[in-house]
């Protein structure tokens with residue numbers, strides 16, 4: 411198959427892309443590299459594109475036809491989403507909309523979507539089944555749910571078939587393939603524990619110990635990133651067989667409290683991990699544990715690495731080999747492969763000659779800014795050679811109020827899951 415993987419330079423996407431590439435699929439990673447790493451793309455082609463910019467998506471879809479898209483590019487932090495919901499709506503909903511529109515233009519009718527347990531909010535029954543009414547308690551979950559709903563209606567009207575995978579808490583690494591978790595800044599529980607164990611942080615802060623759980627800390631369901639990546643391949647194959655649109659939970663069905671994960675990390679690593687209890691993090695539900703019976707029964711998914719210790723151990727091994735994460739590489743030009751990345755794959759032409767060139771990109775929007783009397787910034791976007799205000803009126807650009815200097819329309823912060 412020929413597959414586009416958005417967010418394929420990120421933590422989960424890089425594992426998915428590597429598995430697809432290894433089994434012989436033609437894979438092109440589409441990533442804006444704001445959070446992803448060129449080094450994490452092992453084998454597949456890579457093209458830099460921001461989903462919010464349709465002209466960059468056109469370059470990403472060039473060289474088709476493509477059989478399917480796996481969509482993981484998103485902003486994905488619960489805490490951050492509470493403070494910056496606009497960024498989440500723009501990256502996850504607007505970016506997602508441009509993606510499905512590009513799929514429509516290019517006749518691509520299958521999509522596997524990286525959704526989240528955060529759509530459930532505070533569920534009434536645990537383990538959570540897919541029939542549980544979604545009631546997100548944070549903008550991250552709300553934007554993922556909005557895109558799931560968009561997929562439903564695109565399916566009804568345009569024949570798009572999709573599988574939404576609602577991930578619970580993803581952990582672990584694949585040190586053998588040189589893949590692991592590297593976020594800046596890091597906010598996730600297990601990588602932070604590893605940083606404390608390495609002496610890169612002084613201590614770990616527990617976000618609240620007054621939840622209605624046995625030890626007062628939040629309970630989550632952890633899933634190994636490779637088990638999760640394998641589920642993407644099963645979902646893709648389901649759609650390739652003509653399967654209908656579905657939604658699946660992905661977790662192990664076992665809950666671990668924050669304190670239990672700390673204890674497991676101390677056992678696996680054998681080093682002290684000092685902790686301190688702090689306040690709750692807004693938006694965190696007390697308990698999220700999955701029932702993944704549906705995907706087991708329908709697609710035959712079996713998590714082969716269910717132990718939290720194994721997840722921590724694999725993450726630890728990757729981290730020991732990469733104490734500072736992936737090396738920072740240049741991001742290159744939008745619509746192109748960054749330096750050092752594999753060339754994006756092209757479809758073989760009927761004559762055998764590879765004559766498919768990327769389409770020329772329209773001129774890029776540029777930004778200009780004014781500092782206002784109150785210290786805030788007013789930022790305008792325009793095409794080169796036109797004043798910002800003229801552009802705003804004539805070319806569809808938009809003024810953005812109170813942006814911080816150096817920020818993109820959404821804060822240049824699309825992360826890659």
Ligand SMILES: O=c1ccn([C@@H]2O[C@H](COP(=O)(O)OP(=O)(O)O[C@H]3O[C@H](CO)[C@@H](O)[C@H](O)[C@H]3O)[C@@H](O)[C@H]2O)c(=O)[nH]1
Nearest residue numbers: 486488526527528577578579597598599615616617628694
């Ligand atoms: O410094 C920290 C970091 C985390 N936690 C707690 O650890 C648990 C797990 O937190 P984290 O690793 O940040 O993951 P979540 O916020 O639960 O969210 C993850 O899990 C979701 C599904 O549950 C995914 O959709 C999200 O993308 C992913 O960020 C939560 O109870 C946090 O409050 C702490 O106590 N201290």
